[in-house]
Amino acid sequence: MTGAPLVHNPAIWEHLPNARLRSTARDVFDILTARQCPGGAVRITQAELSERLGISQAAVSRAVGELKDVGILEGRTRRGALRIHPLLAGYESEAHMINSISDPDTYLWPLRYESGVRPPRRSDPRAGTMFDPDPDPDGGEDAPLPEALPTLRLAG
Structure with a gap:
């Protein structure tokens, strides 16, 4: 090193x-x-x-x-x-x-995961995303915001 x-x-x-x-x-x-x-x-x-x-x-x-x-x-x-x-x-x-x-002698084995940008899995108010995982043909609707933000706790 x-x-x-x-x-x-x-x-x-x-x-x-x-x-x-x-x-x-x-x-x-x-x-x-x-x-x-x-x-x-x-x-x-x-x-x-x-x-x-x-x-x-x-x-x-x-x-x-x-x-x-x-x-x-x-x-x-x-x-x-x-x-x-x-x-x-x-x-x-x-x-x-x-x-x-x-260098042609460098072996580049395949990376076996997606290399593109993936959308968030669900609406996440902590990240500020409003992604609707099941939009309707009319363009979808905004995901509702939660009533209260989750309390963050430190592990330990």
């Missing part, structure tokens, strides 16, 4: 919520991106991830499997080494990122 911050492809990161990762998988991915070397190689064991997150190795294994299923991590691992998809990996510079991704 280098001491300098790594450059990422911002366009692909905007679509990462479409992968619909569970919170444990997202936590594992956050640690992997923080610990990666330029180009996306990460040398860390599931035991280290388990200890860092304070969860069982089985939970870490399921999270890593989920990341592999959607294509964020390479399916093949080499004893304690994982590889983040080249489009999501960090690089030393923008030029290094472009050269690495356009």
Whole structure:
């Protein structure tokens, strides 16, 4: 891992919520991106991830499997080494990122989640969306606002 911050492809990161990762998988991915070397190689064991997150190795294994299923991590691992998809990996510079991704020797495996913008699932007053999931042919109607806003509570 280098001491300098790594450059990422911002366009692909905007679509990462479409992968619909569970919170444990997202936590594992956050640690992997923080610990990666330029180009996306990460040398860390599931035991280290388990200890860092304070969860069982089985939970870490399921999270890593989920990341592999959607294509964020390479399916093949080499004893304690994982590889983040080249489009999501960090690089030393923008030029290094472009050269690495356009290199014919760089293997770009498929990302298996939607890359387009998806509409919200339901009307959510917290997000300010007024999406009607079942509009009628006349153009639909606005979803009603709730009587009272939900109370936000901090977990802990």
